[in-house]
Amino acid sequence: MRATILAVARDRFRREGYEAVTMRSLAADAGVDAALISYYFGSKRGLFAAVLELTLNPADVLASLLEGELESLPQRAIRALVAGWDRPETGLPLLTAVRAAAADPALATLLRGGLQREMVDRLADRLGGADARHRAGAFVGQLGGLVFTRYLLAVEPLASMTADEIVRTLGPALRTTLFGPVRRAATGNDHARGPASA
Amino acid sequence: MRATILAVARDRFRREGYEAVTMRSLAADAGVDAALISYYFGSKRGLFAAVLELTLNPADVLASLLEGELESLPQRAIRALVAGWDRPETGLPLLTAVRAAAADPALATLLRGGLQREMVDRLADRLGGADARHRAGAFVGQLGGLVFTRYLLAVEPLASMTADEIVRTLGPALRTTLFGPVRRAATGNDHARGPASA
């Protein structure tokens, strides 16, 4: 039954968010008494955390991003992020996760740890140099800003810009964060315009 | 009594957050029956919204930022933001506001509207040019990222960087967002290093 509860919970959490899903209704959905959830997961939050650990494993996406050439990381990162968050199947769970983390310090700690370990530290290693960690932090912070304003708050115009437009407006800034304001040796696509468009 | 309730609520919300403050305890604090809160504000959320409107008026800060010269806006914006959010008296209420907005769509709408009207639109006007609105959106998004990662999640290293360090690492990126990757005509402090430091 444990697995059933977990599966049902995953589905409903991602669809309806944390607060909207009640333990009783969840139990009913899984054909089980509500107390059983507490028995297995300790609390509603425990259940949610279990669902998170099950769902939240985009570490491999990150890895593949860092394997590519550093010069194009900004565009690739933006594209991957937007792709992941725009698709409801993957975006909704991420969104509810972040929402919950914003409200619950314990979950925030979980998310924070993940971000530091899987993103900041790795990127800093890859970057190297004196203030690598600072630059990596700023990079992650800027991507976090995208999540925050575009997906969590849906502030215009960011909320309805296309991936290309975001790459065009935010890409250069990310590049500056990684490599500094000075243009590197010309690489040929210095302007990093997205694929053909007006 | 309305004013008393509002005052007590403001204090406790900023200190303990939205969920932790219960209507009964709040009523007791204000020397009033809990039902009176509903009578005046309709609901707990209504009360919170009232508190928000009372508290959240940093529109003037924004205005003064936009009045200064555009070239130095990035540094000044970062400094103002960090100053406001680092001081507990002003930072805590902002934080609980954002937290609540992350959880509650209605409050998110409120915040979103404010950000668009008071920040994006104004900045876009000041910037001018073809994609002014896009650049303004990205600018606000990057500042939002600072709020999100440094204050909401407290991701390192951003969480413990000094204002100077943030200006150094994030400033150039913001400048790129506003003016593009090409350096403008030399202004004398091209590197925008913060005040004397290592």
Added chain:
DNA sequence: TACGGTAGTTCAACCGTGATGAATTCTTCG
């Protein structure tokens, strides 16, 4: 085969939450 223990599962109840509607007091003004 009977026994005992342990994991799985349900049941009933607890307590705290926000909300509501009727009942009461307090003001105010004709």
Added chain:
DNA sequence: CGAAGAATTCATCACGGTTGAACTACCGTA
């Protein structure tokens, strides 16, 4: 004074997560 209406309280509701006791099912062992 005496209504009218606002302000305030009281009692109560429905619903949330959680808990402890009870019941069941299984599995190894004497």
